[in-house]
Amino acid sequence: MKTEEKGPLAGVRIVELTAMITGPLAGTMLADLGADVIKVENPPDGDAFRSFRGGNYSPYFCTYNRNKRSVTLNLKSQAGQEAFLKLVQTADVLLDNFRSGVMERLGLGIEILRQKNPRLITCSITGFGDDGPYADRPAYDAVGQAISGISGLMLGADAQITGPSVVDNLTGMYASHAILGALFERERTGSARTIQVNMLESAIAFISDPFANYTMAGVAPEPLMRVRASQSYALRCADDKLLAIHMSSPTKFWVGTQKAFERPDLGTDARFADRVGRMENYEQLNVELNKAAKLRTRDYWIERLVENDVPHAAILTLQEVMDDPQVRHLETFVDVSHPSHGTQTMIRRPVRYDGSRADQPLNAAPDLGEHSAEVLATLGYSDEQIALLSSGK
Structure with a gap:
């Protein structure tokens, strides 16, 4: 069960159609601020990160999906789409990280969404943007590292892509940043934005200083340039x-x-x-x-x-790191229990309001469809209807 609403985004509802890292991280950052993030997953498997090491509750999935609720709906079925649109009517934000054009092909383009909810802010995360020569290409972290110039600045003699998911994570951060701005604007003006964020531009923006050195001073950066200067x-x-x-x-x-x-x-x-x-x-x-x-x-x-x-x-x-005295003092890590999966260690939001993180929700990542009955019942569905929707029919 979701704990009592708290945090600066309490009362804001995000409907999330995302998988893997970029979109889920954006949703998690908003959930950490108190938003009610409802992750809509396709039955029977849900987010592909669930089964990364077998089962449907991998560490990868858990780290990017805490503080959320999970609902299973088949968006290719008429009943699933109808339920999804009812859910969208209750939302402030719709977040997806499909390839460009997928929402339109599902019959869930921006015109239909805004007909149902004129105040709906939408945020779509893609690899390369909505159009252009690369728009239809698949994109993952290593692709973003390579094409943005990050790999060229980091690769040494062993020529290995850097381990952490740098571009995936920073793209999710830019998306959450954009959503916060749109929410603030809507409160002042009533207008709802349509947001596009892509991995390529996010990665380029993340390394703005090498580009400034290159364009302004004619200095072509190489892997040791940053460490030499610093x-x-x-x-x-x-x-x-x-x-x-x-x-x-x-x-x-x-x-x-x-x-x-x-x-x-x-x-x-x-x-x-x-x-x-x-x-x-x-x-x-x-x-x-x-x-x-x-x-x-x-x-x-x-x-x-x-x-x-x-x-x-x-x-x-x-x-x-976990045993470091400063990290322990900051209480960066915290153990949280899930009724079916036991205890998992979370990394707290690295931001405090008024010197505290007492307003941060602390809920383990959800099981697939864990909250389907809870959420769909509020939309007027009976137990029988919920069972059919959750099965993907």
């Missing part, structure tokens, strides 16, 4: 643990690094005399700092870096 280093210590430092531009951090690593000679080395020199000789300085780091354990160097006020952090495994 003076960031990953160092391996005597206990084989990794440590990151980020000196940026203030001279005091360079001076502090010399003191912390007990290498005053680096300060008199002509190659590293100023920030430009340290950028131009990044590889050589990296060698020297790694030589120093190899002499002591990571804990020793962390203590020294703290003493000298140098920006740094241990490079942690996931378990180490």
Whole structure:
């Protein structure tokens, strides 16, 4: 069951027609703010992420679908479409991440939706936009990384796509950002927006600084450009643990690094005399700092870096992140129970209002169709009708 409504979006209803990551993340971010997010899934399998490792409740699905309710409807059937349109009449926002044209082919284009609900805000997430030479292509995270320039800025000698779903996640964030703006505008003007968000432009917008350097200064970025400029280093210590430092531009951090690593000679080395020199000789300085780091354990160097006020952090495994004292202090992780699947660990919304997250809903991701009866009954359907709709007939 959904807990009592709370949060800045309490009372806002989002109907979600999404799967995998981009759309589900956008819906989750809005649900974390208190919106009632109803995820409409196609029976009998629902969101493809449900069965990623067997069953229908994978960790991937859970992380992108907390705080939601699940209803099963077959949108290719007349009865399913009728029920969906009744649900849309109760909604503030409709969110989908189908390929361009799918909603129209289902007979659920914007004209029909607005006839049912003139105040409905719609947000469609696609790979490349609604038209253009790539509009009909399928798109996933690696595709977005590659075509936007992100991969070109990150690929090293091993030429591997970066592990986390960067483009999927940031596209979902841009979509939720756009929906919040449209909700605010509708409260002031009464007008409902039709929003389009695509992975390609989201990914390009996310790396605006390399494009600015290229277009304004004629500098063609390469994978080490950012770390050279920021003076960031990953160092391996005597206990084989990794440590990151980020000196940026203030001279005091360079001076502090010399003191912390007990290498005053680096300060008199002509190659590293100023920030430009340290950028131009990044590889050589990296060698020297790694030589120093190899002499002591990571804990020793962390203590020294703290003493000298140098920006740094241990490079942690996931378990180490969860055990980190600052993370524990912030209460970033929380355990939540589901009646059928036991306990799952959630990552809390990384935003506080008035110094608190007490207004954040904390509900485990739903089972497939878990709330069909609860939601459809409010639309006037009988138990028999609900059973037929939930089966996909």
